[in-house]
Amino acid sequence: MERQWRRFAYVVTVWALTVVVAAGIGLAGIAKFLNPHQWEHLFAGWGYPAWFSPAIGTIEMAGAVALLVPRLALYGAILLGAVMLGALVTLLRHPAGPLGSGATPLFYLALLGIISIARWRARTAAAFWATKAHLKSSA
Numbered sequence: 001m002e003r004q005w006r007r008f009a010y011v012v013t014v015w016a017l018t019v020v021v022a023a024g025i026g027l028a029g030i031a032k033f034l035n036p037h038q039w040e041h042l043f044a045g046w047g048y049p050a051w052f053s054p055a056i057g058t059i060e061m062a063g064a065v066a067l068l069v070p071r072l073a074l075y076g077a078i079l080l081g082a083v084m085l086g087a088l089v090t091l092l093r094h095p096a097g098p099l100g101s102g103a104t105p106l107f108y109l110a111l112l113g114i115i116s117i118a119r120w121r122a123r124t125a126a127a128f129w130a131t132k133a134h135l136k137s138s139a
Contacts, residue, residue: 014118018073021111022064025080029060045097046090059083067115074119081112 032039032053039053060083066076084105091102 014115017111018067018115021080021108021115022067025060025108026064029057029064032057032060042098046094056083070119074116074123077112077116077119081109081116084109084112
């Protein structure tokens, strides 16, 4: 019984982290379309072309949706991790900007790392049990 509660707590925690990250990064992606001039100005100030803002916004929204689909969650976490790594490097190179010195992307990177590990473990466990069941049925 204890083991079931642990497993339940683990699954709920992973999903809670996933929803928090998907909502936060997904909303940041949407914001790039709701206020495009502000974001294009920020991206230009960081040395990126204006089209980079909607491209990153699209990637953020797609990654957020992928996080919520179990089969795609690992890929979404990796994609968003790359975006957050880019955001962290950008903010560290421009620390006096309006978005701070990189604490937010670092926070999301940490959570995406936890989600990636959890999703990887779930994938490998599922593959293990599927292989074991297949070997048992074919024997």
